[in-house]
Amino acid sequence: MKRLVILGAGTGGTMMAKHLSKELDRKLWNITIVDDKKEHYYQPGFLFLPFDQYKPEDIVKPISKFIPKGVEFINQAAKKIQPEDKSILLSDGSSISYDILIVATGSDIDPGETEGMHGSEWDKSIFTFYNFEGAKALRDKLKTWEGGKLVVHITEMPIKCPVAPLEFAFLADSFFKDKGMRDKVDITYVTPLSGAFTKPKCTEALNYLLSEKNIMIETDFAIESVDNENKTINDYGGKSVPFDLLVTVPTNKGSQVIELSGLGDELNFIPTDKGTLQSKNYPDIFVIGDATNVPTSKAGSVVHFEAEILTENIISYIKGQKLEQEFDGHSNCFIETGNGKALLIDFNYDHEPVTGTFPIAGIGPLRLLKESRFNHWGKLAFKWVYWNMLLKARPIPFVSAKMNEAGKDYN
Amino acid sequence: MDKMIAGKTISVTEEGFLTEFGQWDKSIAEAIAAENNISLSPRHWEVLNYIQSEYKKETPLSIRKIGKSGVVDIKEFYSLFPMAPLKTATKIAGIPKPVSCI
Ligand SMILES: Cc1cc2nc3c(=O)[nH]c(=O)nc-3n(C[C@H](O)[C@H](O)[C@H](O)COP(=O)(O)OP(=O)(O)OC[C@H]3O[C@@H](n4cnc5c(N)ncnc54)[C@H](O)[C@@H]3O)c2cc1C
Numbered sequence A: 001m002k003r004l005v006i007l008g009a010g011t012g013g014t015m016m017a018k019h020l021s022k023e024l025d026r027k028l029w030n031i032t033i034v035d036d037k038k039e040h041y042y043q044p045g046f047l048f049l050p051f052d053q054y055k056p057e058d059i060v061k062p063i064s065k066f067i068p069k070g071v072e073f074i075n076q077a078a079k080k081i082q083p084e085d086k087s088i089l090l091s092d093g094s095s096i097s098y099d100i101l102i103v104a105t106g107s108d109i110d111p112g113e114t115e116g117m118h119g120s121e122w123d124k125s126i127f128t129f130y131n132f133e134g135a136k137a138l139r140d141k142l143k144t145w146e147g148g149k150l151v152v153h154i155t156e157m158p159i160k161c162p163v164a165p166l167e168f169a170f171l172a173d174s175f176f177k178d179k180g181m182r183d184k185v186d187i188t189y190v191t192p193l194s195g196a197f198t199k200p201k202c203t204e205a206l207n208y209l210l211s212e213k214n215i216m217i218e219t220d221f222a223i224e225s226v227d228n229e230n231k232t233i234n235d236y237g238g239k240s241v242p243f244d245l246l247v248t249v250p251t252n253k254g255s256q257v258i259e260l261s262g263l264g265d266e267l268n269f270i271p272t273d274k275g276t277l278q279s280k281n282y283p284d285i286f287v288i289g290d291a292t293n294v295p296t297s298k299a300g301s302v303v304h305f306e307a308e309i310l311t312e313n314i315i316s317y318i319k320g321q322k323l324e325q326e327f328d329g330h331s332n333c334f335i336e337t338g339n340g341k342a343l344l345i346d347f348n349y350d351h352e353p354v355t356g357t358f359p360i361a362g363i364g365p366l367r368l369l370k371e372s373r374f375n376h377w378g379k380l381a382f383k384w385v386y387w388n389m390l391l392k393a394r395p396i397p398f399v400s401a402k403m404n405e406a407g408k409d410y411n
Numbered sequence B: 001m002d003k004m005i006a007g008k009t010i011s012v013t014e015e016g017f018l019t020e021f022g023q024w025d026k027s028i029a030e031a032i033a034a035e036n037n038i039s040l041s042p043r044h045w046e047v048l049n050y051i052q053s054e055y056k057k058e059t060p061l062s063i064r065k066i067g068k069s070g071v072v073d074i075k076e077f078y079s080l081f082p083m084a085p086l087k088t089a090t091k092i093a094g095i096p097k098p099v100s101c102i
Helices: A011-023 A043-047 A132-144 A164-178 A200-206 A208-212 A256-260 A300-318 A373-390 B026-035 B042-056 B063-067 B074-080 B085-093
Strands: A002-007 A029-034 A039-041 A060-062 A072-074 A078-082 A087-090 A095-097 A100-103 A107-109 A148-154 A185-190 A215-218 A223-227 A232-235 A240-242 A245-249 A252-254 A285-287 A331-338 A341-347 A355-360 A364-368 B002-005 B008-011
Touching (some): A002 A011, A039 A043, A043 A373, A341 A373, B026 B085, B042 B074
Antiparallel strands (some): A039 A060, A078 A087, A232 A240
8 A cells, every 4th residue: 555645634635634644545555644733714704803794603614524445544733744754743743754745734833033023012902813712812802992093014025815905904994984983093014015905906997996995005015113102113124113912924935843843945835846835855745735835825716726737747647657637826815895795806927907807708796806895705605615615626627727818917 | 107217218016126137237236326325335136136136037926935045144234225125226226126016
C-alpha cells in the first residue's frame, strides 16, 4: 500500500480528500488527513459575526463531518515535515510516512509581529475579526460601544481575502447607521497599499464607495508600532493615526510547522509552482490554498479552482506523466458594500478585475464590478454553497477552474 | 508610453515604472530620484543594487523582505526613500512595480 497524506483539514485539505477518495485506486492507496483542530470554520462568516448577522453555529461545524468515508483522520498537530525521509513528526511523538504529501495548512494571523499590537489594549480597544475568537469578542464589543474613532487597518500584505477589511468598513457604516449612531462614529481605513483596493482597476471603479459612505482613507501606511497608552498606530514614515477602536488584520503567516521544517519563505509560505502547484523543492510535495506563495488571492474560491487542477496533476504524477494542468490564478469574490448590496470581481494572474457578466457571458445573472442586491444574495448563498458543495467537491454549474474570458470587457 | 528621462526616450508605465530594464542606467536612476526629491548617496546605491540583484534572481520583493536583508532595516529604508519606499526604490532601480497587491 502507498500512502498519500494531506496536512490540514480546512477548505483545501477537505476538498482534496473528497476528490482523491473518488479518483485514486483505493486498493493501492491509503489516504490520511491530519489536523489538530476538531472544528471546521466557515471563515468568510467571520466578517458577519461581529455585526451579529451570522450566529456562531452558522459558521462552525465538526471537521469529522466532512472527512469522506475511507479516509483516515489523525487528530494531531504536525510538528515537523521531514522531506528527506518522507515522513511527518506528530505532536504525540509518533511519525507517519508518505509517498505523496499535500500541504494544506493555510495561514494564520500573528499580532506578535507588530510591536505593541498584542499589548494591554488587545481585546479592550484592539480587535481582529480574522479568527473565530476575535470575531466573537468584537461582536460583544460592538454591542456596547458608544462611538468614537473606528480605525480599520491592514498590517501588511499578503492577507487572506484581501477585500475583507474594506467590506468590514462598509458593513460598519451600515451597522452604525441602522443603530442610529453613525454621526458618533468616524471611520478611517488604513492600508499599506496605495489605494483602497488591491487592484488599481478596482480602485478606479470603486473609490466612489468610500466618499459615499464617508470613510476616510490613509494609504501607504507601513505600521511600525501600536501605542497602547495614547491609542495610536504609528508608521515607519512618521505618520500616526489615533483610534478609540482599532480593528486590525495582523500579519498573516503560514503555519509554524512550515517554518520549523525549513520549507517556507520569510512569511512561512511555501515556494510553489504557480501553474502545477508542485512544491519547488520536492517533487513529491504539493501545496494548495493559503499555504502556497503563488501570486493570486488567498481565498476559498481560489482553493476550489486549485483543487480541480491539483487532482488532475496528482493523477498524472502517480502515472509518471508530465503535469499537464496549469492553474491560471483564477479568483472571484463577492465584496459586501453594505445596505444589502454587494459587488463581484473575477480575475487571474494576467487580467485585473473587469466589468461584464458572470458566470455566463452576456447573461450573468451576476454583474461584475457593479453593486447590486443580487450579488449580495450571491454572497449569502456562498455559505450554503461552501458547506454543501465546495467541501464535498461538487462542481458548481457554469463556473470553471480556469477563468472564462468571454463576456468580459478588457480595455 | 514614452517619456523623456535624462535626455533619453524611455518606455514607462502610466505610473512611471520602466518597462524595459535594458534602457536603465545610472543617469536615469538619478533623474527619477530627483523627480522624487531624492539625491542618491552611496547608501541609496547599496539598497538599489540589492533590489536589482534580487529582481534578477526573480525573488518577489516586499518591505519585510528588504527589512530582513541585512542591507538596510525598515526604518532606514523609509528615511532613504520616504513615503512609499518600495515603490520609489523599485522605480529608481528601473524594475517593475512589485506585485504585493493581490
Ligand atoms: C475574515 C475572512 C473572510 C474571508 N472571506 C472569504 C470570501 O468571502 N471568499 C473566499 O473565497 N474566501 C474568503 N476567505 C478566505 C478563505 O477562508 C481561505 O482562503 C480558505 O479557507 C483557505 O483554505 P486552506 O485550506 O488553504 O486553509 P484553511 O481552511 O485555513 O485550513 C488550514 C487547516 O490546517 C490546519 N493546520 C495548520 N497547521 C497545522 C499543523 N501543524 N498540523 C495539523 N493541522 C494544521 C488548521 O487547523 C486548519 O484546519 C476569508 C477569510 C477570512 C479570514
